[in-house]
Amino acid sequence: MVNKCMILGHRGFSAVYPENTRLAFRKALNLGIDGLEFDVQLTVDEVPVIIHDPMVNRTTDGHGLISSMNYLQTQQLNAALDKPEHGFQTVPALHDVLNDAYEVCPEGIYNIEIKVYNDDWKTLIDRVVTVTGQHPLRKRILFSSFHHKCLEYLKASYPSFEIGLLFDREIVEPWYIAKQLKAYSVHLDYQFTSEDIISDCHAKQVPVAVWTVDRPEQIERFIHLNTDFLISNVPDVAKRIRENFAN
Numbered sequence: 001m002v003n004k005c006m007i008l009g010h011r012g013f014s015a016v017y018p019e020n021t022r023l024a025f026r027k028a029l030n031l032g033i034d035g036l037e038f039d040v041q042l043t044v045d046e047v048p049v050i051i052h053d054p055m056v057n058r059t060t061d062g063h064g065l066i067s068s069m070n071y072l073q074t075q076q077l078n079a080a081l082d083k084p085e086h087g088f089q090t091v092p093a094l095h096d097v098l099n100d101a102y103e104v105c106p107e108g109i110y111n112i113e114i115k116v117y118n119d120d121w122k123t124l125i126d127r128v129v130t131v132t133g134q135h136p137l138r139k140r141i142l143f144s145s146f147h148h149k150c151l152e153y154l155k156a157s158y159p160s161f162e163i164g165l166l167f168d169r170e171i172v173e174p175w176y177i178a179k180q181l182k183a184y185s186v187h188l189d190y191q192f193t194s195e196d197i198i199s200d201c202h203a204k205q206v207p208v209a210v211w212t213v214d215r216p217e218q219i220e221r222f223i224h225l226n227t228d229f230l231i232s233n234v235p236d237v238a239k240r241i242r243e244n245f246a247n
């Protein structure tokens with residue numbers, strides 16, 4: 001899957017376009033980057049949709065839990081609340097996002113972060129796999145989550161999918177946990193990611209993703225350290241730095 005420092009647009013091209021919308025995803029892929037990172041949850045009628053928070057309040061003009069709304073209700077919400085200059089944008093269904101991605105960048109890497117905000121995570125995994133399992137992008141998908149138990153379930157139930165372990169704290173040997181859980185990669189908060197951790201992971205053949213890297217000097221640092229995936233809100237800047245680095 002990995003052949004250079006791959007740049008993934010965090011929630012799409014979210015520095016400029018409304019996060020986790022089809023517009024932000026299309027704009028990110030049009031930059032010619034390597035793929036996307038985005039967050040998935042379920043509506044009450046079990047449709048996988050792309051949104052970060054458990055509540056819709058921050059990113060849309062609605063109120064309440066996404067998990068208490070049905071899909072049709074979510075389609076009334078404007079997900080461009082913070083960037084109104086981009087007009088009306090829906091909370092997208094996973095299925096539509098994958099179809100768009102396949103059209104624009106069939107060779108991309110799609111890091112689907114599974115957001116677990118309640119106990120019914122098995123249903124979430126099963127529904128997400130139902131949508132992704134038949135999709136032509138299925139081999140291009142890398143699932144990740146902070147909820148490692150849900151990833152363990154995913155890998156045990158659907159072994160052909162790759163998983164990446166998310167960590168939001170300092171962790172000494174993330175590769176060790178990756179091996180135990182049969183994970184493909186570890187996804188580390190860049191603030192806790194040292195040169196040694198990256199080289200240890202590489203020595204154990206475990207690719208490293210860092211998130212969320214936006215400052216140019218940090219982008220440069222992680223490219224220099226041969227990080228496998230760089231997840232950024234400014235994928236345009238990251239791509240430019242990577243190009244300069246190659247020359």
Ligand code: G3P
Nearest residue numbers: 037039113144187211231
């Ligand atoms: O997957 C990396 C990153 O997105 C994890 O944190 O809160 O931005 O989803 P968050």
Ligand code: MG
Nearest residue numbers: 037038039113
């Ligand atoms: Mg995320």
